Each structure stands twice: as C-alpha cells, then as structure tokens.
Amino acid sequence: MPTYPELVLAVALVAATSVQSRIHSGGLTEDQLSLRIAPLVSLDPGFIEIDIRYSPDKRDRALVIEIDSEQLFRSSTIAVGGADAPGSRWLRFEGLPAGNYSVQVLLDRGDHVVTAGSSSFRVIGTLENERS
Numbered sequence: 001m002p003t004y005p006e007l008v009l010a011v012a013l014v015a016a017t018s019v020q021s022r023i024h025s026g027g028l029t030e031d032q033l034s035l036r037i038a039p040l041v042s043l044d045p046g047f048i049e050i051d052i053r054y055s056p057d058k059r060d061r062a063l064v065i066e067i068d069s070e071q072l073f074r075s076s077t078i079a080v081g082g083a084d085a086p087g088s089r090w091l092r093f094e095g096l097p098a099g100n101y102s103v104q105v106l107l108d109r110g111d112h113v114v115t116a117g118s119s120s121f122r123v124i125g126t127l128e129n130e131r132s
Contacts, residue, residue, distance in 0.1 A: 052065070054088075059109040060107065072101075
C-alpha cells in the first residue's frame with residue numbers, strides 16, 4: 001500500500017500531465033486545427049496576421065497557408081517537426097491590395113490532410129490608391 005507522500009506525488013504527476021496535455025494540444029482533438037485571423041478589415045495596402053494551432057502528431061509534415069482574392073494569391077508552406085513541434089504557428093502577410101480575401105490552412109499528415117476550414121477578411125482601397 002502506498003504511503004501518503006507517494007499518493008501526493010502520484011496525484012501531482014497526474015495533474016501535471018493533464019495540464020501539460022491541454023496546453024500542448026490547445027484543447028484540440030487529433031484532427032482539428034484552430035485558425036484566427038486579424039484584422040478582419042484593413043486599408044490598402046493591407047496586412048493579415050494568422051494564428052494557427054493544432055495538436056502535434058508524428059505524422060505531421062507541413063502546414064500550407066493560402067490567401068486568395070480576385071487579384072492576388074499567396075501561399076506559404078511551413079515544414080513542421082512531427083510530434084515534437086510546438087503546435088502553433090504565426091504568420092503575417094503584408095502589402096495586400098484592396099479586395100475580399102479567403103484564408104485556408106491545411107495540415108499535411110502524410111496519410112491525410114487536415115483542413116482548418118476557411119476564414120475571410122477585406123482590404124479596403126483608399127481614394128489615393130484608386131486614382132493611381
């Protein structure tokens with residue numbers, strides 16, 4: 001039968017492991033991505049900041065981030081380090097011309113692709129930029 005200090009230590013280890021697990025995975029299940037973008041509206045030339053969170057897995061190969069409008073398409077591919085990766089990434093795209101944009105994030109897991117869905121934002125043209 002365990003002693004009182006052994007029980008306290010066991011409870012502390014279990015509690016620390018579950019907190020670590022929640023922090024590590026961000027509360028996401030295995031095949032979920034979280035995508036946050038800001039600002040939702042900016043002035044031309046615009047910018048967007050993208051915060052991506054995911055539950056790291058040994059199968060992880062790359063994150064693909066795409067922003068798309070009628071006038072512009074930009075894509076960035078980031079290699080991720082499997083289960084030892086940090087589980088979050090932050091990107092900033094700048095110099096975006098006026099338009100309505102969609103953002104899509106994909107996580108390549110080798111055997112399948114996980115999609116974060118998409119989000120949208122808008123870059124508003126200014127009168128000065130429209131005259132030139």
